[in-house]
Amino acid sequence: MEPLDPVDSPVAQEEPPAFVSPGDPFLAPGHSYASVTRDISGTVLRKTQRGWWIGFAVAISLFLVLNFGITLLFAIGVGEFGINIPVGWAFAITNFVWWIGIGHAGTLISAFLLLMRQKWRTSINRFAEAMTIFAVMCAGMFPFVHMGRPWLFYWLFPYPDTMGVWPQFRSPLVWDVFAVSTYFTISLLFWYVGLLPDFATFRDRAKHKAGKLIYGFFSMGWRGSARHWKRHEVCSLLLAGLATPLVVSVHTVVSFDFTIAIVPGWHSTIFPPYFVAGAIYSGFAMVIMLAIPLRKWYQLEDYITIRHLNNMGKLLLATGMIVAYSYVMEAFMALYSADKFEHSMIVDRFFGGGYGVVGWILLSCNLFIPMTTLWSHRIRTSTVGLFIVATFAQCGMWLERFVIIVQSLHRDFTPSSWGMFYPTPTDWMILFGSLGLFLTLFYLFARLLPSISIFELRHLVHRTAEEAGVIEAVEAE
Amino acid sequence: MNSYSPQSLQYEPRGFQSKALAVGVVCLIITLIELFLHPTQFFRSYLFGVVFWLGIGLSCTAILMLHHLVSGRWGFVLRRSLEAAARTLMWMALFFIPVVLGMRYLYIWTHPAAVAADPILQQKQFYLNTPFFIIRQVIYFGLWIVLAYFLTRWSGEQDKTANPDLVKRMRNLSGPGLAIYGFTVSFAGFDWMLSLEPHFFSTIYGMLFVVTEAVGGMSFITLVAYFLSKREPLSEIIRPSQFHDFGNLLLVFTLLWAYISFAQFLIIWSGNLQNEIPWYVYRINHTWATIALVLVIFHFAVPFLLLLQRFVTFRRQYLAWVAGLLFIMSILDLFWLMMPSYEKAGPQFYWSDWLALIGLGGIFLAIFSSQLKRKPLMPLHDPNFVGVLQHE
Numbered sequence: 063m064e065p066l067d068p069v070d071s072p073v074a075q076e077e078p079p080a081f082v083s084p085g086d087p088f089l090a091p092g093h094s095y096a097s098v099t100r101d102i103s104g105t106v107l108r109k110t111q112r113g114w115w116i117g118f119a120v121a122i123s124l125f126l127v128l129n130f131g132i133t134l135l136f137a138i139g140v141g142e143f144g145i146n147i148p149v150g151w152a153f154a155i156t157n158f159v160w161w162i163g164i165g166h167a168g169t170l171i172s173a174f175l176l177l178m179r180q181k182w183r184t185s186i187n188r189f190a191e192a193m194t195i196f197a198v199m200c201a202g203m204f205p206f207v208h209m210g211r212p213w214l215f216y217w218l219f220p221y222p223d224t225m226g227v228w229p230q231f232r233s234p235l236v237w238d239v240f241a242v243s244t245y246f247t248i249s250l251l252f253w254y255v256g257l258l259p260d261f262a263t264f265r266d267r268a269k270h271k272a273g274k275l276i277y278g279f280f281s282m283g284w285r286g287s288a289r290h291w292k293r294h295e296v297c298s299l300l301l302a303g304l305a306t307p308l309v310v311s312v313h314t315v316v317s318f319d320f321t322i323a324i325v326p327g328w329h330s331t332i333f334p335p336y337f338v339a340g341a342i343y344s345g346f347a348m349v350i351m352l353a354i355p356l357r358k359w360y361q362l363e364d365y366i367t368i369r370h371l372n373n374m375g376k377l378l379l380a381t382g383m384i385v386a387y388s389y390v391m392e393a394f395m396a397l398y399s400a401d402k403f404e405h406s407m408i409v410d411r412f413f414g415g416g417y418g419v420v421g422w423i424l425l426s427c428n429l430f431i432p433m434t435t436l437w438s439h440r441i442r443t444s445t446v447g448l449f450i451v452a453t454f455a456q457c458g459m460w461l462e463r464f465v466i467i468v469q470s471l472h473r474d475f476t477p478s479s480w481g482m483f484y485p486t487p488t489d490w491m492i493l494f495g496s497l498g499l500f501l502t503l504f505y506l507f508a509r510l511l512p513s514i515s516i517f518e519l520r521h522l523v524h525r526t527a528e529e530a531g532v533i534e535a536v537e538a539e
Numbered sequence: 540m541n542s543y544s545p546q547s548l549q550y551e552p553r554g555f556q557s558k559a560l561a562v563g564v565v566c567l568i569i570t571l572i573e574l575f576l577h578p579t580q581f582f583r584s585y586l587f588g589v590v591f592w593l594g595i596g597l598s599c600t601a602i603l604m605l606h607h608l609v610s611g612r613w614g615f616v617l618r619r620s621l622e623a624a625a626r627t628l629m630w631m632a633l634f635f636i637p638v639v640l641g642m643r644y645l646y647i648w649t650h651p652a653a654v655a656a657d658p659i660l661q662q663k664q665f666y667l668n669t670p671f672f673i674i675r676q677v678i679y680f681g682l683w684i685v686l687a688y689f690l691t692r693w694s695g696e697q698d699k700t701a702n703p704d705l706v707k708r709m710r711n712l713s714g715p716g717l718a719i720y721g722f723t724v725s726f727a728g729f730d731w732m733l734s735l736e737p738h739f740f741s742t743i744y745g746m747l748f749v750v751t752e753a754v755g756g757m758s759f760i761t762l763v764a765y766f767l768s769k770r771e772p773l774s775e776i777i778r779p780s781q782f783h784d785f786g787n788l789l790l791v792f793t794l795l796w797a798y799i800s801f802a803q804f805l806i807i808w809s810g811n812l813q814n815e816i817p818w819y820v821y822r823i824n825h826t827w828a829t830i831a832l833v834l835v836i837f838h839f840a841v842p843f844l845l846l847l848q849r850f851v852t853f854r855r856q857y858l859a860w861v862a863g864l865l866f867i868m869s870i871l872d873l874f875w876l877m878m879p880s881y882e883k884a885g886p887q888f889y890w891s892d893w894l895a896l897i898g899l900g901g902i903f904l905a906i907f908s909s910q911l912k913r914k915p916l917m918p919l920h921d922p923n924f925v926g927v928l929q930h931e
Contacts, residue, residue: 314802321806329810332742334802383718391725391742398729399740400662401814437714 088182089522090364098365098519102512103267105360113359114509121501128495131488132207140210142488149471149483152464154208157493159316159463160344161201161500162242163337166309167345168194169249172256173305176298182373184522185365188515189356189507190349191253196503197348198246200496205238207492234318241315245308252301258284258294259517313341320466326407327470330395332388339384344459346378350452352504354445356513365514368443375442378455382432385462389429403475410473416482417469424465427458545698547772548915556908563901566894573891580889582641583881588895589638590731591755591873592903593631598756599624600687601720601749602788604713607690610706613784615924616777619917620763622694623910624756625687630906632680634899638731639673648737660737667734675730679723686716694918701920724749735880739818741807747799751876754792754838755869761785761862765855773916779853786852789865793846796872797839822875826885830875838868870896 135142145152168190175183206212218239220229229236261281268274284290317337320328350371357366396408412421431454441447473480507513573581603621606614614621643649647660648667654660660667689712697705725745733744741747764785768777807815823831842861851857878886918924 310798314798318805322809324810324812329806329812330742331744331803331806332746333806335743335746335799383721387721387725387746388742390722391745395740395742398663398666399814400659401740 088184088367088369089519089526090367093364093523095520095523098523099263099267099516101362101364102514102516102519103264105362105508106510106512107264107267107269107273110509114505118502118505118509121498121505124495124498125502126495126498127491128498131491131495134488135207135492136212140208142486143208144484144486144489146481146483148474148479148481149468151208151467151471152483153485153489153493154204156460156463156467157496158201158204158208159337159467160460161197161204161496162312162316163341163344163459163463164348165194165197165201165245165249165345166313166338166341167349168192168197169245169252169305170309170342170345171349172252173302174309176302177306181522181525182370184518185362185367185514186349186353186370186374187518188253188256189352189513191249191256192504192507192511192513193348193352194249194345195246195253196500196507197345198242198249199503200500202242202246203496203499234315234322237315238319241308241312245312248301248305248308252298252305255294255297255301256515256518257511258282259286260512260515262286263516264512309342310338313337320470325470325474326401326403327411327466330392332391336385336388339381339388340459340462343378343381343385344456346374346381347452347455347459350374350378350448351456354449356508358445360508360513362514365519371445371448372439372442375436375448375451378432378452379436382428382436382455386429386433389425407470407473411465411469414469414473416472417465420461421465421469424458424461427454428462429458431455432458543772543776543917543919545915545919548917548919550767550908550912550916552908552912556905559901559908560905561901563898563903563905566898566901570891570894570898578641579644580891581895582638582644583878584889584891584895585641585899586638586645586731587874587877587892588899589631589634590877591870591896592899593628593635594752594873595756595759595903596624596627596631596687597683597720597724598749598752599760600628600683600690601717601724601753602756602760603690604686604716604720607709607713608717610710610923611784613781613788615918615921616773616781617760617764617785618694618921619914620760620767620911622691622914623907624760626691626910627903627906628680628683628687631903632684634902635676635680639676642669642672646734646737648734663737667737672730675726679727682719682723686712686719690716695914697918697920698914703922706921706923721745721749724752732877735877736818738814741803741815741818743799743803747796747803750792750795750799751869751872754789754796754865754872757785757789757792758862758865758869761789762859762866765859765862767916768855776917777855779855782855782858783849783852786846786858786861789858789862790843790846793839793842793865797843821883822879827875827879830871830886834868834872834875837864838872842868 143152143154168187171183171190172187175187206215209215217227218229218236220231229239258281261277262284264277265274265281268277314334314337317333321330321333323329353366353371353374357363393408396404399405410416410418412418412425414421432451435441435447435451441451468483472482570581570584573584599621603614603618603625606618606621638645646667647653648663649669654664690709693705693709696702725748728745728748732748733739733741761782764777764782767773804819807819810816821827842865845851845857845861851861874886874892878892
């Protein structure tokens, strides 16, 4: 039998000598393997805090609102949404694109930054991945409830049925089914593989019998042998390689849902890279919005440092600049095209009576506020400032999808077929209810699983110690 | 690591510079004959050559700013070559003047008669008119030269004073610099290339132009690194692991190029609208289709598969071959983007196209080489560069 990892074993729990790290800002000084393990698992393996119960109650109330909205919808039909011709796609599709966009940052952080050997990803990747999975779950719900006859959803899949009917493979809606389900599968696998060593840590540290059993079951017999680690390493790298192109492909396919049509405002060649950048932008905004309360409530300031926030703020700025670039290109090309439909679409987007105001709110939330403030180092390193900017960006990204979808549809080529869309209470219930679903899942995650990857933090401790030349102090544990 | 003195890291052109200059001048003089015989053809050939070589200088400036922003290990050994390429912009700007002088041979929207007969061109006159075109060029070149000037000047100062603040200063310029670069180069792409066919429009075109140039620039700089690393002491500094990093960057740019090109194609093909589709109709028909296919295979498929192999990226000779292939393909790509605007029936062989390209290339390389020898080949006093040497 292979030896146990000394830190995973319950025996090695007495306080080891702390060493002084060389002030690496990705990890506060003075941490050792054991202190990292104790701090992170301490957020889970303890009595449930009252604050958690309050938050969870709020989340689950919102989730109940979602259930109520969906029950109405299924009982009455999609007429419960405010949609009608010409606006046949509205809130549900907006929410779908928004949530799937949020679900991009997690895999980007864990896969792309892993391949780029960026070590600052270590303490944010776990909860960002969880966020990805929950966001994709929220997103996946929307096409389903929008279907009208959701019990026939399996018609989306190509299977040899007795009717001989196949999906239209030239439709990007079918590509979406494959893109999103592949993305979900890979993200889930990636997350689970990353969790394996930490499940084993929890199994060994859990005091409760049920905890030992459940964490033990999910740790799949992990003993931390060299062979396990080797397989784990190879598996993570392969999954990262697979997941990175998926980050790009999913939102590209989502953008094809619009660009393949010829509706002015939808048919624009810049949409694929613009949607991907916008997705990462909103995803990072969400990571920031989750990281700041998480580090505060669970006292994780040593692990999610100001430098992490600064880096995320920079990434928010970079992707936001690509979004800004795309806005400029869209507006310029609409003017340059000398195409009267393109031209009137862009004029209506910002000066029209229908959704012109929404257009300006969108620009303020997405461009004017974040793109002016995020250049400042002081804003990027202030938790309150960054949180507010990220919230603006998040709202801006929802409005952006709303404007693209609804404003483009509401005035097409023929004035006689123009019409407005107004959201119904059910629309609002399902939008805010989906936030409830997301938050409920996230609260459960924060309660039951390590929000920060313990084994990767130990690795960071090791590397930091090695660089500082105090590795003996850590290894002597 | 201090065994490297600035003297030992001095680039010696060994006759390369004068040879390049001679080839460049001779080729350009021969091309000038065409100015008197067929001025239209002369200016088309000249535009093709000057856009390509300007693109190398421009994209190297962008890669330099990217390096300052992320301070990746790969950038330190490339920095001096990138700076030399960026500084060519100051001289190549002069070589852009003939394009302005020959505008009426190049762009149909400069002809009042053509505009009067075409309502679409009339509506585009707010942007496509000669004075505004010239003002825009002055703005673009002004901004690019300012960026290139300060980035290279501060780097030179760092060699003398080893002032660590300069690292921060270069980084602070690079963030806004890249944003300025993205916008100006996109609009330059509209001016130089997109307006050759003034009816066509595509919102991704600017990005496509930026990435097309980036493939050319990155393959150029990889080839430069290969030739420099053949001699001592650079053969010890530019290690295989750094060539691996260059290979990864080439892979990223190649993938981006393929992604953007395919996105534009799929969207326009499926929309099939009369304003957009003609641009592709003659680019994927007749003999142009063969060039398009060659691009798909040798600008994407083959380099993509090769750059994924570690035995290619870790060996400098192999990587140099792939970079050479991509360099030639980025010339062909520019040819395919530009020339069908004039030759709709299929590519024609005009000797002046290639002579102008070689002539301007010779001059570009001569300027590049003269800039490269002004400073030691490695930024020895950059605090981060010290770390690069120690890690090897």
